[in-house]
Structures are given as structure tokens and as C-alpha cells.
Amino acid sequence: MFTVRVADRVMQKAHDRFGEERSPTGRPSEYDFVSGPLAAAIDRFRYFDDVHETLGPSVRTLIATDPFFGAVVFVGVLIEPDVVEIADFDDDPDYWSIVDPLT
Secondary structure: OOEEEEOHHHHHHHHHHHOOOOOOOOOOOHHHHHHHHHHHHHHHHOOHHHOOEOOOOOEEEEEEEEOOOEEEEEEEEEEEOOEEEEEEEEEOOOHHHHHOOOO
């Protein structure tokens, strides 16, 4: 099992993108992101060798699907023999309107 760290830039990006509180219209917050898709990614990257190799043996990407955020892509990088760093993420704020055009 690997130790998983989250890069500072990931946390800053989550803060900048989602903010500290939910919006009045129900847009999720940084806390929702951290406790939802990021927590799922941390858990999954603990089993780094089982995540599909995409960009070479030390880089993996995974997609976490969440009811608030839709599909979120995370990049994990093996930075030490037993340590993975979640180096970046990306999401599509229009995901649900594309998947379900009735929303």
C-alpha cells in the first residue's frame, strides 16, 4: 500500500475554484471537493499499481465520478518508491448539463 500526499497546488486550485462555502444555488464548496472526489482519489491511489498506467510507469490518471462534481480527473505521480503525490486535477463544471441536458 502506498502513502498518498496531496500537492499544495491541488489544494490551492480547489480553494480557488470552489471557495470556502456552497453557493446559494447549491454549487459545491472546497470542503465538498476534499471530502468527496479528492478523498476517493486518495483512497484509490493507495493502490497505485492497480491504477491504469497512462503516461509511463510513474504517472497514473483516474476519474472519480461524484454527484456534485461529475467526472473529476486526477493525476498521481510516484515520487518515492512508496509515496504517490496527487499532482493535479481537472473537472468540467458543465458536466451534468452535457450528460443530462434536461438539467
